[in-house]
Amino acid sequence: xxxxxxxxxxxxxxxxxxxxxxxxxxxxxxxxxxxxxxxxxxxxxxxxxxxxxxxxxxxxxxxxxxxxxxxxxxxxxxxxxxxxxxxxxxxxxxxxxxxxxxxxxxxxxxxxxxxxxxxxxxxxxxxxxxxxxxxxxxxxxxxxxxxxxxxxxxxxxxxxxxxxxxxxxxxxxxxxxxxxxxxxxxxxxxxxxxxxxxxxxxxxxxxxxxxxxxxxxxxxxxxxxxxxxxxxxxxxxxxxxxxxxxxxxxxxxxxxxxxxxxxxxxxxxxxxxxxxxxxxxxxxxxxxx
Amino acid sequence: xxxxxxxxxxxxxxxxxxxxxxxxxxxxxxxxxxxxxxxxxxxxxxxxxxxxxxxxxxxxxxxxxxxxxxxxxxxxxxxxxxxxxxxxxxxxxxxxxxxxxxxxxxxxxxxxxxxxxxxxxxxxxxxxxxxxxxxxxxxxxxxxxxxxxxxxxxxxxxxxxxxxxxxxxxxxxxxxxxxxxxxxxxxxxxxxxxxxxxxxxxxxxxxxxxxxxxxxxxxxxxxxxxxxxxxxxxxxxxxxxxxxxxxxxxxxxxxxxxxxxxxxxxxxxxxxxxxxxxxxxxxxxxxxxxxxxxxxxxxxxxxxxxxxxx
Numbered sequence: 001x002x003x004x005x006x007x008x009x010x011x012x013x014x015x016x017x018x019x020x021x022x023x024x025x026x027x028x029x030x031x032x033x034x035x036x037x038x039x040x041x042x043x044x045x046x047x048x049x050x051x052x053x054x055x056x057x058x059x060x061x062x063x064x065x066x067x068x069x070x071x072x073x074x075x076x077x078x079x080x081x082x083x084x085x086x087x088x089x090x091x092x093x094x095x096x097x098x099x100x101x102x103x104x105x106x107x108x109x110x111x112x113x114x115x116x117x118x119x120x121x122x123x124x125x126x127x128x129x130x131x132x133x134x135x136x137x138x139x140x141x142x143x144x145x146x147x148x149x150x151x152x153x154x155x156x157x158x159x160x161x162x163x164x165x166x167x168x169x170x171x172x173x174x175x176x177x178x179x180x181x182x183x184x185x186x187x188x189x190x191x192x193x194x195x196x197x198x199x200x201x202x203x204x205x206x207x208x209x210x211x212x213x214x215x216x217x218x219x220x221x222x223x224x225x226x227x228x229x230x231x232x233x234x235x236x237x238x239x240x241x242x243x244x245x246x247x248x249x250x251x252x253x254x255x256x257x258x259x260x261x262x263x264x265x266x267x268x269x270x271x272x273x274x275x276x277x278x279x280x281x282x283x284x285x286x287x288x289x
Numbered sequence: 290x291x292x293x294x295x296x297x298x299x300x301x302x303x304x305x306x307x308x309x310x311x312x313x314x315x316x317x318x319x320x321x322x323x324x325x326x327x328x329x330x331x332x333x334x335x336x337x338x339x340x341x342x343x344x345x346x347x348x349x350x351x352x353x354x355x356x357x358x359x360x361x362x363x364x365x366x367x368x369x370x371x372x373x374x375x376x377x378x379x380x381x382x383x384x385x386x387x388x389x390x391x392x393x394x395x396x397x398x399x400x401x402x403x404x405x406x407x408x409x410x411x412x413x414x415x416x417x418x419x420x421x422x423x424x425x426x427x428x429x430x431x432x433x434x435x436x437x438x439x440x441x442x443x444x445x446x447x448x449x450x451x452x453x454x455x456x457x458x459x460x461x462x463x464x465x466x467x468x469x470x471x472x473x474x475x476x477x478x479x480x481x482x483x484x485x486x487x488x489x490x491x492x493x494x495x496x497x498x499x500x501x502x503x504x505x506x507x508x509x510x511x512x513x514x515x516x517x518x519x520x521x522x523x524x525x526x527x528x529x530x531x532x533x534x535x536x537x538x539x540x541x542x543x544x545x546x547x548x549x550x551x552x553x554x555x556x557x558x559x560x561x562x563x564x565x566x567x568x569x570x571x572x573x574x575x576x577x578x579x580x581x582x583x584x585x586x587x588x589x590x591x592x593x594x595x596x597x598x599x
Contacts, residue, residue: 006370013400020397024388093385096440099348099378100401101370270350271380271452272341278382 010102014109021114035118038075039126042068045194047134053196058229060195062137065130066224067193069123070217073152074187076119077159078166079180084111085167086176090277095269104266115160123152127224137224144223147240151219154247158212161254168261172277193217196232205234212250219243299362300325301448301480302347307356309342309504316342318504320356324497326447329474329481331495333488335575339504340484341452347482348378348450361448374402377446377479379437381453391428392421395439402444415439415469431462438466442473449473451483455490467494488571502574512567519570525549528558 025031042065049060088094097103130136139145170176188194190204191214197205208214221229222238230237302324309317317339324330334340345351346358349365349372358365363372386394392408399405412418415435420428428436434454441449451470455463471494473479485491491498492512499509508515523542527549529535539545542562549557565573 009401013397016397016400020389020393028388088385091385091387092380092383095380096383096385098350099373099376100398101374101444102401106401270345270348271378271382272345274380275382278384 006102007105010105011109013102014106015113017106017110018113018117021110022117025114025118035122038072039122039129042072042126043129043134046130046136053229053232054198056229056232058225058232059135061130061134062225063196063221063229063232064194065126065134065136066221067191067217069126069224070155070213070220071188071193072122072126073119073155073216074159074213075184076115076122077156077163078184079163079177080118081111081115081160081163082167082170082180083173083176084114085164086170087173089167089265089269090172090274090281092269092274094266095271095274098266098269108262111164112160116156119156120152139223140226147219147223151216151223151243151247154244154251155212155216155219158216158247158250158254161258162250163254165254165257165261168258168265172281187211187213191217192234197234198232209246212247215243215246219247298326299359301328301361302330302482303357303359304343304347305357307343307346307358308354309339309346309351310354316504317353320501320504320506322499322506322509324480324482326480327474327478328496329470329483329494331483331485331491331498332501333485333491333498333571334501335486338501340486340501343501344450344452344482344484348376349373374444375447377441377444377449379434379441379449379451379454381456383437387424387426389425390421391417391423391425391436394425394436395443398440399443404445405443406445408443411439411443414472416465430457431459431466434458434462435466435469438469442479445477446479448480448482451481453485453487454483455485455487463490470494488568492567500571500574507574508570515570516567519567520564522565524563524565526559526561526563534559 046061046064046068049064051060052058053060053063085094094104094107097107127136127138131138139148166180167176170179187208190200190208191197191211192200192205192208193213197208197214200208218233218238219240221233222240222243233239300323302322304320304322307317307320307322308315320339320343322330332340332343342351346353347360347365349360349368352366360368361372361375368376389397392412395408395411399408409418409421412421415438417432417435417439420432425433425436438451438454441451454470455466458466467490470481470483474481481494483491483494495512497509497511498515500507500515508518510518521540522538523540524536524538525542525545526534526536530553537545546557546560546562549560
């Protein structure tokens with residue numbers, strides 16, 4: 001009984017927390033401009049390409065926008081989320097919530113809310129702005145909308161727990177960015193998000209096919225591009241069952257990694273570890289006093 | 290200051306033969322503590338003496354190597370949410386929630402507790418009413434610490450841990466902080482465990498002080514008791530006939546001086562009798578430990594442990 005009360009309370013505190021954090025994000029010019037820049041860059045690249053997707057009558061703009069849409073989801077889960085986690089671990093937010101009854105569940109609820117709103121918000125912004133400014137693609141009919149919804153959901157499920165696991169093990173915010181940025185950019189270029197994957201050497205295609213980004217992009221193309229465009233896909237079809245399978249597999253792997261790693265990260269927090277990190281950061285001059 | 294003679298009541302914190310070993314180094318070597326309800330208890334010791342380790346074991350953030358520990362009737366290693374809700378923490382290194390507004394943060398943390406304090410009253414109590422709408426990032430060091438105290442007591446804890454709470458405070462802020470802690474203990478019956486390496490602060494605030502040096506409690510008692518014990522051994526200094534300076538510790542300096550005069554059958558050069566203060570004794574203990582005569586290298590070890598494990 002008290003257990004259920006605790007859980008309800010954690011949910012309430014978590015939702016309140018997520019709401020406040022969202023408000024802070026919206027008011028933070030620097031961070032907001034970072035997210036908006038991503039959208040602007042995507043729109044500029046989309047407006048710059050002119051040809052059709054080879055072998056189809058679909059404009060490249062559409063392929064690029066669908067690819068960037070997938071990349072934005074990917075980035076929220078695997079770059080933004082780990083960075084937030086590492087920073088908050090370092091500042092002591094995680095420790096304070098660990099010392100608070102029901103704090104850690106509330107923290108997770110808040111982070112999920114933040115990440116989902118951030119991801120869906122940037123995705124919507126990109127698609128709407130793309131449609132208005134660059135004649136970009138939008139889903140046609142309920143089937144396409146449904147595909148958009150499940151690919152987005154599964155895509156987030158594939159990358160968010162994984163990002164949480166990464167955030168739990170990365171050393172500190174300064175090194176964290178460098179460590180995750182490079183592989184992510186590599187995947188952006190090799191996953192067929194910004195130009196047809198068939199332009200890549202076959203071994204590269206095989207490697208990219210292991211990671212979720214290729215499948216997220218492919219799934220979103222199936223939702224956003226006309227059905228005729230599937231001839232440009234590597235398999236000649238959208239392979240939606242495969243999209244679902246790979247993304248589900250990553251979601252499971254992510255959860256299996258994230259739960260113990262987050263638990264370990266929270267358990268390891270203590271006052272002296274926090275001070276030690278601050279001292280180290282101050283020595284390297286990276287932390288404002 | 291009153292001594293608490295409530296042996297019939299279970300102490301808020303009870304520690305028996307607590308040991309902690311990192312690798313092959315003993316950081317804590319059999320610590321015993323009894324801290325009673327409503328008491329302000331100071332754990333005093335130099336850096337690396339094992340203070341942090343002890344407190345983190347009591348807070349439930351570290352697993353001990355051996356011994357029995359009970360905090361509010363539970364083993365900290367198995368303390369659940371209800372247990373957590375009865376404990377408040379004020380650490381020195383918190384820099385969290387920088388973007389939040391002061392009142393917003395306090396109101397949010399009140400929602401985690403069954404019977405929280407009123408955030409507005411709490412702001413008055415810690416003197417941050419004027420800063421209620423300010424971003425946490427923009428607070429001064431002293432204000433930030435007072436906010437940490439407010440967050441530490443928002444859930445009406447029965448037990449409050451204060452970890453070197455006034456490091457970096459100016460004298461005025463330090464004084465205000467002391468008044469606040471005294472009020473919590475006296476008016477609300479909160480038990481306070483204060484760690485510090487500042488003897489003056491411990492004497493000012495604590496009902497009882499334990500000196501932790503080299504992983505052991507070297508002395509424990511009220512400030513007056515400790516001072517009396519410290520002064521029990523006076524130091525007599527003089528210069529001997531051959532010109533060498535001499536010193537001797539004795540419980541009966543009067544007798545020693547009389548014997549010296551009798552033996553010399555005349556005046557003694559540079560004769561001096563000193564009653565050591567508590568501070569002399571503390572520094573003496575710390576010094577002896579640092580020289581390595583008091584034990585092994587437990588001093589350095591704690592610092593190593595505090596470095597983040599890769």
